[in-house]
Amino acid sequence: MHAFNKMSLSFIKPGLLDTVQDIGRIGYGNWGINPGGAMDPYALQVANMLVGNCCTEAVIEIHFPGPQILFEQNVMIAVTGADFTPMLNDEAIPLWHPVIARKNTLLHFPELNYGSRCYLSVHGGICAEKWLNSYSTNLKAVVGGYKGQPLKKGDELRLKENTIYFAGLLPEEKNLRILPWQADVRNVYHHQNEILITKGNEWENLKSDSQRQVFENNFVILPLSDRMGYHLKGSSLALDHPMELLSTAVNFGTLQLLPDGQLIVLMADHQTTGGYPRIGHVISAHLPKLAQLCPGDNLHFKITDIETAEKLLISQQQELKILQRACLAHLNEMVC
Amino acid sequence: MYRIYSIGDAGITLDMGNQIDEKLNRKILAIQQWLLMHRFEGLKDVIASYCAVSVLYDPFVIKSRYLFSSSVFEFVKQKLEEAWLQSEAGNEENVEPVISIPVCYDEEFGRDLAYISKEKNLSIDQIIQLHSSKIYYVYMIGFLPGFSYLAEVDEKLIIPRKPKPVPVIAGSVGIAGSQTGIYSLNCPGGWQIIGRTPLKLFDAAASPPVVLQAGNKVRFYAISKKEFLSGNS
Numbered sequence: 001m002h003a004f005n006k007m008s009l010s011f012i013k014p015g016l017l018d019t020v021q022d023i024g025r026i027g028y029g030n031w032g033i034n035p036g037g038a039m040d041p042y043a044l045q046v047a048n049m050l051v052g053n054c055c056t057e058a059v060i061e062i063h064f065p066g067p068q069i070l071f072e073q074n075v076m077i078a079v080t081g082a083d084f085t086p087m088l089n090d091e092a093i094p095l096w097h098p099v100i101a102r103k104n105t106l107l108h109f110p111e112l113n114y115g116s117r118c119y120l121s122v123h124g125g126i127c128a129e130k131w132l133n134s135y136s137t138n139l140k141a142v143v144g145g146y147k148g149q150p151l152k153k154g155d156e157l158r159l160k161e162n163t164i165y166f167a168g169l170l171p172e173e174k175n176l177r178i179l180p181w182q183a184d185v186r187n188v189y190h191h192q193n194e195i196l197i198t199k200g201n202e203w204e205n206l207k208s209d210s211q212r213q214v215f216e217n218n219f220v221i222l223p224l225s226d227r228m229g230y231h232l233k234g235s236s237l238a239l240d241h242p243m244e245l246l247s248t249a250v251n252f253g254t255l256q257l258l259p260d261g262q263l264i265v266l267m268a269d270h271q272t273t274g275g276y277p278r279i280g281h282v283i284s285a286h287l288p289k290l291a292q293l294c295p296g297d298n299l300h301f302k303i304t305d306i307e308t309a310e311k312l313l314i315s316q317q318q319e320l321k322i323l324q325r326a327c328l329a330h331l332n333e334m335v336c
Numbered sequence: 337m338y339r340i341y342s343i344g345d346a347g348i349t350l351d352m353g354n355q356i357d358e359k360l361n362r363k364i365l366a367i368q369q370w371l372l373m374h375r376f377e378g379l380k381d382v383i384a385s386y387c388a389v390s391v392l393y394d395p396f397v398i399k400s401r402y403l404f405s406s407s408v409f410e411f412v413k414q415k416l417e418e419a420w421l422q423s424e425a426g427n428e429e430n431v432e433p434v435i436s437i438p439v440c441y442d443e444e445f446g447r448d449l450a451y452i453s454k455e456k457n458l459s460i461d462q463i464i465q466l467h468s469s470k471i472y473y474v475y476m477i478g479f480l481p482g483f484s485y486l487a488e489v490d491e492k493l494i495i496p497r498k499p500k501p502v503p504v505i506a507g508s509v510g511i512a513g514s515q516t517g518i519y520s521l522n523c524p525g526g527w528q529i530i531g532r533t534p535l536k537l538f539d540a541a542a543s544p545p546v547v548l549q550a551g552n553k554v555r556f557y558a559i560s561k562k563e564f565l566s567g568n569s
Binding site for chain 1: 368479
């Protein structure tokens with residue numbers, strides 16, 4: 001009898017919060033459906049690029065404590081983002097590198113070194129539930145990703161077909177092979193606690209004292225923070241006169257002033273609209289490093305303008321394009 | 337008549353004020369429709385609210401595809417200005433059928449009825465009568481998948497939202513200020529709850545997944561607890 005070859009990975013032990021994510025569910029805000037997607041969009045994109053995937057493929061977003069994942073066949077994977085000391089069986093694997101792993105090896109994350117969430121990509125991509133054109137998990141609506149839920153013990157994610165014969169690329173006695181190309185991400189995550197913002201529409205309505213405090217404060221990220229938003233603790237801020245705002249659209253990175261004088265930074269699972277004063281907006285190029293800050297970490301804000309924010313984002317994206325081309329070239333060379 | 341400002345480096349808002357006004361909202365919806373029918377590359381989403389419309393966009397895509405020397409913000413701002421000029425607000429006379437929503441106003445489902453009754457000096461029957469005798473305009477969908485913002489309630493029913501949110505069950509009908517709306521999912525909420533509808537306002541499997549959209553007209557009608565539980569309305 002011919003053994004059926006399972007193309008999948010299994011969750012032997014669940015982590016704190018592991019969900020299938022992609023670049024988000026774009027274009028449905030008018031139905032109140034928020035885009036969601038990866039908290040660290042840069043790490044997600046690099047994870048896919050390193051293994052030669054299209055940037056729209058799904059990955060697994062992993063928090064700490066991480067899961068134990070068994071690969072049911074040979075795979076090429078990459079782990080990016082936070083450093084949770086990823087290991088295949090008893091061997092450490094580097095972040096930001098593609099790695100070929102042998103069938104039946106176990107990926108696990110024994111220690112937290114740095115960061116808040118990491119991303120696991122698999123060459124070829126993960127099979128997941130697509131809802132409204134996206135694999136992202138919408139936990140509130142319980143749809144998308146893996147049945148709209150976090151991954152639990154015993155869950156199996158099927159992998160898409162891929163054409164590379166990995167067995168031929170693994171040295172005989174070895175369980176893994178680290179491929180030599182990698183992403184240099186130092187620029188993206190350095191000065192991690194300094195977050196650039198542009199002014200929000202209600203910035204002018206802040207008392208001048210409060211405006212000063214936005215930049216002088218060392219804010220602490222509170223434990224209450226999650227994928228929806230980072231609750232910050234700092235001196236109480238106030239508007240110069242009370243405002244009752246009707247809801248308008250907000251975005252990933254919007255800083256809202258809550259009634260108690262504290263700030264919240266909206267993150268990946270933010271609602272589509274909100275009625276709190278918009279004090280500022282974190283620049284897109286700084287969302288990846290913001291997403292890697294943890295409860296208990298400090299951050300401080302610095303002001304910038306739209307032109308600078310755009311330049312930083314565009315140059316970050318241009319470098320990603322170069323990385324993508326390089327990864328594809330290396331991959332082609334390897335398999336030919 | 338409007339202001340345009342950025343919401344970060346990947347979003348822009350055209351803002352016509354901070355008021356609940358049907359005519360203004362129809363203009364907002366027209367601008368939204370125009371933008372969706374004249375999409376530019378890099379446009380990610382167009383979100384309409386009471387009196388503002390926002391465009392979320394990808395600056396890198398726009399910079400890569402189009403030739404211009406200004407900021408991407410200025411590029412998109414121009415598109416918004418064009419949308420403002422070219423779009424025409426729909427007429428009230430474009431008659432869409434009024435959508436009827438059954439609501440069970442029983443105190444088991446409307447746990448803030450007693451509070452409203454006391455605060456506003458109205459009997460529960462009066463609350464039900466006032467809430468269900470108006471035709472409301474749907475100004476926007478936001479906050480949650482399928483959560484609808486309807487306005488305006490009769491001035492005798494105007495009541496502020498709760499200072500802190502509490503768990504709310506999907507289908508709950510609430511009032512906040514002069515708005516009324518329906519919670520489409522179980523979630524924490526601050527609106528004053530006066531009843532519940534058996535209708536699913538959001539269903540991920542349906543196409544479209546939401547029942548109400550901005551620009552719709554809605555009327556509520558009372559059903560008994562028996563009708564609610566039997567699923568007949």
